[in-house]
Amino acid sequence: MNSISDFINPVRWASSLGTNGLFWAALAAVPPLIVLLYFLKLKRTPLEVPSTYLWHKSIEDLHVNSIWQRLRKNLLLLLQLLLLLLVLLALLRPSWKARQLTGDRFIFLIDNSASMQATDVGPSRLEEAKRRAAERIGDMDSGDVGMVISFADRARVEQMFTDDHGRLQRSIEGIQPTSRPTSLLEALKVASGLANPGRSSQDVTDFQVAEALPATLVIYSDGRFDKVAGFSLGNLEPVFVAIGDSEARNVGIVAFNVRRSETSADQLQAFARLENFGAEDVEVDLKLFLDDHMIDADRLAVTASATRGVVFDLGVVEPGVLRLEAATGDHLSADDKAYAVVNPPRQANVLLITAGNEFLEFALQTDSSRAMALVDVKTPEFLDGKQYAAIAAGGGLDLIIYDNCAPKEMPQANTLFVGSMPPAEGWSAEEGTPFPQIFDVEAEHPLMEWTDFGDVKLAEGTALKIPAAGSPLIDSDAGPLLGVAPRERFEDVVIGFSLAVWRVGNEQGGLKGYIGWPMSQSFPVFVRNMLGYFGGDPSQAETGGFRPGSPVVLDNPSPKTELSVRLPNGKTERPRQTASGKSSFTETGDLGVYEVRSGKETVSRFAVNLFDAAESDIRTDAAPSLDIGYVEVVAQEGWEAARQETWKWLLGLGLVVLLVEWYIYNRRVSL
């Protein structure tokens, strides 16, 4: 204790005097009131006596100084005054080390991402954060309002602004850990909604929608996330409470997937990568289970701050769920298990209608393509036959490729048109342009993955007009050359240039080289992507799966039945289905294997794994800080030495005084 201002909570003192002076004045008036009541003595016990004659005589000369004698002699009054003093002191809330808690609006941001499950502090980091937040709420003045937001990759408002501290405490209690990555930005946006209201319009004569309400932003997190860019705190006063230990140990599985062997397609291999985020070398026992039966085990030495990979040769395995468990004994258990799904191999049914296309046919006949798809090749005359009509209407095909030909109407299948236009609304072609220059490729679309168009030179191309719902995948100076557009539950891809190869002669008339897409490596990659995208790539399905919280697009093979997903915790969710038969499933917060069912039949399974080095690396900085916009928020120091509240002790002492008074009153002990 340094001074009296340390002893008596200065904040409360100051704010109370400012806002509630009347209250304190009333309190100060209580002691004189008690003394006054003693003089008035509202209740005296009546007692009948033979005669008051002698008593009158006796008290006559005592009357002169009786007031002071009563005060001096009355133990009960003294005890009552003492009790009152203790209660008043308790109301002042003296504490030994007062924290600077300013403001009357608080927003509590509580990180419940995967790394907050670490057990290096308390029961877990999240529990510690909840405990501290609850403690802070307990310190709030009555009338202060608070708001509780939990955040991982998404922010969730647990409790809107309220001055009901009990509700705040309960909403904090209700925050559950998640396995999601961390993103502070969304939580900050939610929090700033009230503190930094925007303008309702750009018109300068407009008034602001709401008055800006400054608030104190208290962030409880381990700080395991990147800088928050593009956000201005404005009226928010940030306070960062760092949770966690910079010495925390963790060894996590950061990758786990299953691939078909390079050499033989029916052999499977499982790859896992472990990373040691601690400062000590560790040995980790790994166990691999297939549907709860252990099929392999290994011991891996991982040096400090390094990664080690391991390969399990599985051979031929039945479809099922692979689970890798690492016995690490570290502070975070969420990344000690990884799941992978081995789905039954499925080949796409592809129909190629062409008058003859050497390059395309060759690309569809490679080993890897044959593993992915069964390709049937027909001539354009086939389009007029009854067999085609049945196939086109039946929907049994995954993909129909029309090479320089077009059907009369669109089939019930995904389509690829090369050098021709689909007879569907919205598609049209312009005049051909010689030597178009490709300048943009939509590389993020699955069809264009791993393709490199830098070496592609085209002799001619036709700019496409793509339906409004579609998007161009290859753009050139002439216009879009490759586009994709949805149609009911299918997609149509149109390539606006020929797959032919041109000889290029030099000035002497000799051969300089060949130009055309098939000459580029990107062509077979595109073909493979296409088979995978439309047909269901077996290797794709056998990968490590998805990250927690990421959306998963589910395809329903029979759109009439309802799709349902069984979560790892046993619950069943029914994702909303679009007309195209696809649905986006976002409830992927839990780690484990999700089972997709159509009716009662299991359609597919997918795994959700942490696989996030940022979350697995649970070491906090020695001097934790957050970068929000251009503001660095340094974690509060000395937080552990929270202030020692003494009001409870004072009240307890007051209770003891009350008991003593009661005892004296009943035993009629007198001085």
Added chain:
Amino acid sequence: MPKTSNLLSPELLARLEKMELISRKIFRGRMKGERRSPRRGQSVEFADFRNYVAGDDLRFVDWNTYARLEKLFLKLFLEEEDLHFYALIDASLSMDFGEPTKLQYAGQLAAALGFIGLIRSDRVRIETLDQQDRGHAPVFRGRQNLWRMLEHVEQIEPGQTVTLTEGIKNFCMRNSGKGIVVLISDLMDKGGYEDALKYLSAQQMDVYVVHVLSAEELDPDIQGDLRLVDCEDGDVAEISVSPALVRRYKQTLAAFVDSARDFCTRRGMVYLLARNEVPIDELVTGFLRTRGLVR
């Protein structure tokens, strides 16, 4: 004895039987010679001889003297001169306190002294201060009247309409004769006891003042903040009991008792402070004997 009374126990009665009331005043003036012996009945005590005159009762002629002197002499015996014993009981409400109540105690004392009187064939009259309002008080004589006297005493109820002074004044006007009067009272009268006692002392009576106080009055055991209510006039005294106040009260009480004793002594009255817890036989056979009322 077939009957018993809760006023006087048989044992006490047996002890009281051997006692007698003594009046210093009456015998001093009236007795011839130095006779201080108790009277034993009309035919026992010889007083004198005188000559026979016609008409005298022949039964009183002393035939022995006639035989020797052949003259008729009449044998004179003591005239029957009895003692008047008055017990004056203060039956005010303030006497109805204590365990036993002061009034019960006063009744016991009056009955005990009255019994001694009865045994010695004295005239015994037991009155309350407001006896005028209650009706004529009977006079008892002879031990056969013991039960009547006890009944009379038992019928005395607390609550009287007159003050101490008034009551004694009335008593003195009704009873002008000589005798022993024992006033049994707590003397707690707001008007003071001095005037009352002056009336008594003017009566030429042998006056005994038995000042009865209860243990609660002598040694109050009270605590806290109290509103004391006077049982007679409803007067209120608000006190906060403290050791100092209790000390003060005891000093006042002692001064009160001392002044009463002084007052009585100076006027030839015998003062006796009686605590209601002292057994009545102890009081009679002990204190009153030393004071000379009985022997």
